[in-house]
Amino acid sequence: MxxxxxxxxxxxxxxxxxxxxxxxxxxxxxxxxxxxxxxxxxxxxxxxxxxxxxxxxxTHQKLYHYNESSVFNRENKVILAKKVVSLFKDGMTIIMSGGTTNLEVSLLIPDNIKLTIYTYSLSIAMQLTEHPNVDVIIIGGKLDKQALVTVGVNVVKLLSKIKADLCIMGTSGIDVDEGITEVGYEVSFVKRVMIASSRQVVALVTADKLNTTQRYPVCDLFEISKIVTDLDPNDPLLIPYAKKGIEII
Amino acid sequence: MxxxxxxxxxxxxxxxxxxxxxxxxxxxxxxxxxxxxxxxxxxxxxxxxxxxxxxxxxTHQKLYHYNESSVFNRENKVILAKKVVSLFKDGMTIIMSGGTTNLEVSLLIPDNIKLTIYTYSLSIAMQLTEHPNVDVIIIGGKLDKQALVTVGVNVVKLLSKIKADLCIMGTSGIDVDEGITEVGYEVSFVKRVMIASSRQVVALVTADKLNTTQRYPVCDLFEISKIVTDLDPNDPLLIPYAKKGIEII
DNA sequence: GATAATTTTGCATGAATTTGCATTTTTATA
DNA sequence: TATAAAAATGCAAATTCATGCAAAATTATC
Known part of the structure; x- marks a missing residue:
């Protein structure tokens, strides 16, 4: 031998x-x-x-390890994430915003589904490297060390050139009248561009964000096509949103 | 077990x-x-x-944790990395390539030094988020899941627009006659652009890479200004390189 | 195909690592 | 403070490792 x-x-x-x-x-x-x-x-x-x-x-031992226990309110985010991945179809191009809810989504994508995912979140990109059939495209720029996302004019410029089927967007606040709002100006701006670049917008909303308003507006309710929550879709809290014609999942 | x-x-x-x-x-x-x-x-x-x-x-409240034990030959890489950080001066703009040696470098940058670091390595970016005074700029693009670096035309395009003081470049092979060489074509191409965008090029060479040649050429020896190794700078193995006028550290 | 050069392999030796046990010291907690 | 569990320490047995060397196998060259 x-x-x-x-x-x-x-x-x-x-x-x-x-x-x-x-x-x-x-x-x-x-x-x-x-x-x-x-x-x-x-x-x-x-x-x-x-x-x-x-x-x-x-050597294929992971260089970085995801620490589940540091995610706040994880159980609910998992419930929500499971609903989100059911929207994914083979061959889709998707833009994902940052946040731990989206991180859970990226964990739950079934191995056999083929996607192209654009993200400006370092954590999500890291997580998606474990998936065999997802092409990951990182939107570069200056790194916000707190949120682990890239920010700045470059991010906006790059996002505006993308054409995606789906935009999976975490939310900081959502309200029937005020629409979706954000804590930071920069993030609110980036999200507006994400929305403009996508055919369909899916808002990820944990129950504690319902009927809250943050400082910076992102978009009106009519601009989003689906709301995914950790509640039952028939929960009374969600009725006003359903009445606006948004699909609740 | x-x-x-x-x-x-x-x-x-x-x-x-x-x-x-x-x-x-x-x-x-x-x-x-x-x-x-x-x-x-x-x-x-x-x-x-x-x-x-x-x-x-x-311990970690961190979402991702770096696993030191999965780095091959780590002791030597730490020796090397310590020498590298001594080259960093306040206010510098630096381009860092990928690789675990550079990852160790990013771990060892003293807290009080202010830098701007461009990188296309996900791991290095993640590591640098722990540093209080380093601005990190991620060079976006399609993610190579194996190496955890972005690749493709976008990376090249973005790199070519940067003007950096220092380029900290890992090497796969270095030889007195053949210069620096790489295993993959794409990486060799990216490295050539990195070199062109930097005033000074520092090659990181662990002893086992000395006098080895890989398939794709990156640059001639005269294009780099410093070689940092894990050996004593006066080691006989390094004399031929010193004779070419390269500073050995 | 024969021969020389190079590489690979197995073995012997001493050094280093890992592990479990016995003993003593420290810690947590009632 | 008393008590039991856990930790530190030192030690010995077992295993693994590095090294040098000679034999065997492979490769290169004619």
């Missing part, structure tokens, strides 16, 4: 098990542990695996 | 439960409590968890 052949076998083994032990490989392949060690060192040297005492691990 | 495997399990457990108890882990994993304690101490030492009497707690 050739060296390369053996090393390919080891790589395959690591891909399937995520780890290998030197002594087991030596037995499996009928060579000395020294040889295995040398193989592992070479593979590790090429960055293909991670050598550890006693064997090796897959 | 390998030690690292066990520690990964513990980390996973903490992520999902927010806390673990030593005695329970010992039972779950079939090892002594001493071993668990040693694991917890090591993880705690790396800042990944918070060790407490009886077990450990999750």
């Amino acid at each position: 050739l060296k390369e052949e053996r090393q390919n076998y080891i790589l395959g083994r690591i891909r399937e098990l995520n780890k290998v032990k030197s002594n087991e490989l030596a037995l499996e392949l009928g060579v000395s542990e020294d040889t295995i060690r040398r193989d592992l060192n070479q593979l590790s040297h090429n960055g293909l695996i991670l050598k550890v005492h006693g064997g090796a691990l897959s | 390998l030690k690292e495997e066990r520690q990964n399990y513990i980390l996973g457990r903490i992520r999902e439960l927010n806390k673990v108890k030593s005695n329970e882990l010992a039972l779950e994993l079939g090892v002594s409590e001493d071993t668990i304690r040693r694991d917890l101490n090591q993880l705690s030492h790396n800042g990944l968890i918070l060790k407490v009497h009886g077990g450990a707690l999750s």
